[in-house]
Amino acid sequence: MEMHVTLNGRGDLGGQIYRQVKAAILSGRLMPGQPLPPSRELASRLSVSRNTVTAAYDRLIDERLAQSRAGAGVFVRQAAGPSKRPHEQPPPGAVSPSPIWDRIAAPPPEFFADAPRYDLRPGIPDPRLFPYETWRRLTSQALRMSSMGTGWPIDPAGLPELRAAIARHIGVSRAVQVEPENIIVTQGTQQAMDLIGRTLLRPGDCVAIEDPGYTLVRNLFRSQGAEVRGVPLDSEGIRVSLLPDHTRIVYVTPSHHYPLGSVMSDARRHELLEWARERDAVVIEDDYDTEFRYDGRPLEPLHNHDDAGRVIYVGTFSKVMLHTLRIGFVAVPASLTAAMRTAKFLTDWHTPQPTQVAMLGFIEEGLLAKHIRRMRHEYRKRHDRIVDVLNTRFSDMLTVIPSNVGLHLAALTQPGVRDQAVAADARSRGVGILPISRFREGDSPDGLVLGYGAIAVADIDDALAALHSALRTFQNDP
Ligand SMILES: Cc1ncc(COP(=O)(O)O)c(C=O)c1O
Structure with missing residues (x-):
């Protein structure tokens, strides 16, 4: 069936074509795998130059809504799919999200499906082996505490005792040296990244992320208006020589690459830190599951080599405990603590108190270890x-x-x-x-x-x- 495109006036013809084809893809009128009209044919139908059509298609390809197949034409990408089913389309004139959300994939449906x-x-992590009874005891103790519900209470950065316990925990398990006052308790890694972005990024700043890499972090920074650039890896880790010069933040998983599982070499760690120091950039070290080591000696976290206050160390209890608990932390250079604490306050006041108190008990009673x-x-x-x-x-x-x-x-x-x-x-x-x-x-x-x-x-x-x-x-x- 011929795709309908109409042009109004003479302005921004490419933009008009781009927007109409994109709307057709996102609404499901053009289905994944379907070909777009050949550029020559559409150009002649609309009486525009062929370049105008190819430029519009290039934008769709850049946004990963379409893909070009050599010799065959341009097709709707398999993953592009309708953002909403036709019957869920908003009525005309309904409020739309900001355009950035057209470029950010919804959570994959299998996240919410039954386990295979x-x-x-x-x-x-294995939910069958979690000590629910213990966690229930600790949470109900927390709920019985008299401070619960007595007004304003909690430092947005987290309970001081919990921050101290976390500092001790990572001091022992990962040899990370950090002062409790530079720890902020978060709802997992994902919130830590959100706070980092809010604290550091100006619109259009560049964030470099390992490619392949952690999609949720990539999308998060993109949703904050950053220019997110994937940087390939070799056997030693992220290729520092390919980092864009104007990078403000580099996100890495040096101790266990996600998803390849490899470890960043010592030499590459030093090269990255040196690079960040020279460019005034910040490195996020996501250390999400290295408590589980089966062989060999661990390489020291990047954080330990950072004498210039450039590394933000992010940890989570999602892997060692359960990801549904939504608790983690970020250890920040002292120069960022105040702003990040305020960002946390403005985002959600603080991480839920019962979870923090239970977590404190879990660490203090030696149950986490x-x-x-x-x-x-x-x-x-x-x-x-x-x-x-x-x-x-x-x-x-x-x-x-x-x-x-x-x-x-x-x-x-x-x-x-x-x-x-x-x-x-x-x-x-x-x-x-x-x-x-x-x-x-x-x-x-x-x-x-x-x-x-x-x-x-x-x-x-x-x-x-x-x-x-x-x-x-x-x-x-x-
Ligand atoms: C690379 C990476 N970092 C961190 C996390 C943990 O995220 P959160 O603490 O937000 O649950 C995950 C979870 O899948 C991950 O894959």
């Missing part, structure tokens, strides 16, 4: 079993990226084997697994991210057997 039969999705020890023991078994099976049964299909830490590892597929197709096939066999391509914006090899936080050891062999069958399909018929 075999859950190899990364980053999910005990839980981490228990989970490390459990996750090590899963990690080792997965690595064993991958190395023995998958050696002709996957190249494992070595990783001895955290809750996931990654493996590259053979050239020509598309990770999204493998993940979709695996899903049809009951295996939830994410393709590396899900995390990238530029070019990087395809592969699979295998999380072992949520899968019991006893299920690993069956899960990997199903994954093997999925991969085999593509090996035989690439």
